[in-house]
Amino acid sequence: MRVLLVTYWELTQMGGIWTYLRQLADHLTSLGVEVDIMGTNAASNEVYVRNLNQSFSKTKVWPMLQTKLNPTDLPQFTADSLLAYYELNRYAFEMAAAYLGVNHYDIIHAQDPVAAVAMKRILGRNTPVVTSYHGALARETFYDAQNSNPQLTLPTYLQSKRGRYFLSLEKRSAAQSELILVSSHWIKSTLTELNVPESQFRLIPYAIDLPSYQASAAVKFRQKPPAGKKVIAFTGRLEYIKGVHVLINALAGLKTLRSDWVCWIAGEGNLMEELRDQASRMGVGDDVVFFGKLDNIPSFLRRADIYVQPSLQDTQPFSVTEAQLAGVPAIVSGTAGMPEMVDPANTGWVVPPQDANSLCSLLHALLEDDATRKRVGIQAKAWAEQHRSLEEMGMRTLQVYQEAIQRGGHSV
Template structure:
């Protein structure tokens, strides 16, 4: 079997989608599947097949697309600059993917709705399409916009032109896919609201390559926490949707009660300077270390005492599972798929979304209680090792591919 894993987004060594793609490709390869990976390289403005060294520069078609899709001839198309930019990039992605070729695959596994819609439009034959919904595109776009417009509410955004555009991509990709992969009940219910029949869904939780994780964790992290300080940790993209600003607000409140802690934040993103400024304004800049991009998160997490995932929306972040595997007690926001990752009080805790006061109070209580932290961390590690097997994820995903081929054959 030959499979294409494809994403409209950038292929990067940071972020959950890349972790999923890389681990899945490796596992499928071990099962005898031939896997290619297609995605975007923003630095070079190209679409490429990563393992084959094939690429296509979007610069080759961008002038032509801008000339065709111009404000004079298509004023409605270009009225919203953000949507026009998305559509121009989607068309460029389609042309690049068509040039690179998709007809040689038995199954195409899209990692986002934009890629699914694009690939379906260029197919010359009926190749079974499986789409993973790693998040809710329209809702993620809402949080991006809420960052600059705090008064914006979700229901109003979903009824706006932009909201309807992103919802239409989700609806079209779901309708055109043979099967849909989700990792949580939450994302399944979100996509089901778009009118997608439940018979299309297959739920497979994200997994971690445990031998590789243990090997990475055995490496030495070259830094130690200051004497007498416990480490509160976060890893991930420094973007509004990840809620790091909520964590910093909670830490500012925590500092008024105690100072026996330090917060370690690993990751990159467009909010780094803003988050540094927030910490400085709250007089806790010296209590927070922004490590930037780290190549070995398991080693980093060995030094954490508490892990916080304060996201405004997150399906089932790998970072939470990695913290659990490190034996670190985790706190997650009570939104999206994150509450499904912990059993409150046994393998972690759930706090209301964007509730910095509740988060601060919980952090204060946990810093007081070494025994509870250790007990919950150990239970979380045991649970993750039993339920996050990459071998099982690979086998179940391969079953989905075979089912998609069978269903596609019935329709042919």
């Protein structure tokens, strides 16, 4: 069997999704499956097949596309600069993928709606497409818009031109996919709202390569916390949707109650300097350490006492599972797929989304109670080791491929 894992986005900047792709590809390869990975290199503006050293520059087709997608002929299309940018890049990605070739694969596993729609448009034969929905694209773009317009509501946004555009991509990709992979009941529910049939879904939670994780965790992290202080940790992209600004607000309140803590943040993103400024402005600049991008997150998490995932929306963040495997009790926002990752007070805690006061109160209580933190951390580790097996995820994903191929009318 030959499989193409493909995404419209930049491969190595995808955080947990890149972890998913890399682990899945390695595991499928160990089972004798031929796997290629296609994605974008934003720095060079190329679409490339990672393991074949093949690439195509999108700039080669931009002039032609810009001529076709122009304000004179398509004024409504170009009126919104964001949508015009998406369409230009979507068509360029499609043409690049067609040039690189996709017809020799037995199955295409798209990692986002844009890639799924592109694959179906260029496939020259009845190759089945399976699509993983790692998030809700329309809702993610809503949070980006809300960052600039705090009064904006989700229903209003979804009825706008932008909202309808991204919803249409999600709906089209679902309709054109033989089967749909989701990691949480929440992401499934967002698609059923678009009238996607129940029979298309296959629920497979994300997993971790445990031996690899344990080897990385065995390496001691270079920095120790200050004497007498416990570590509150976060790892992930520093973007609005990740909610780090909510965590910093909570820490400002915590600082008025106690000072026996430090917050370590690992990751990079376009809000790095803004979050630094927020921490300084709120009086916790010396208590929050930004490490930037780290290559060994398991090692980093060994130093943590509490992990916080304050995202405004997140399906099943790998960082929560990594914290659980480190025996670190996790606090997650009560939104999207995150509450499905913890059993409150047994393997973690859930706080209302964007509620800095509730997060502050819980952090204060947990810093006060060493026994509860340790008990929940131990139970979380045991749960993650039992339920987040890469072998099971790989086996079930391969079964989905085989089912999709059978639905497509041919066998391998």
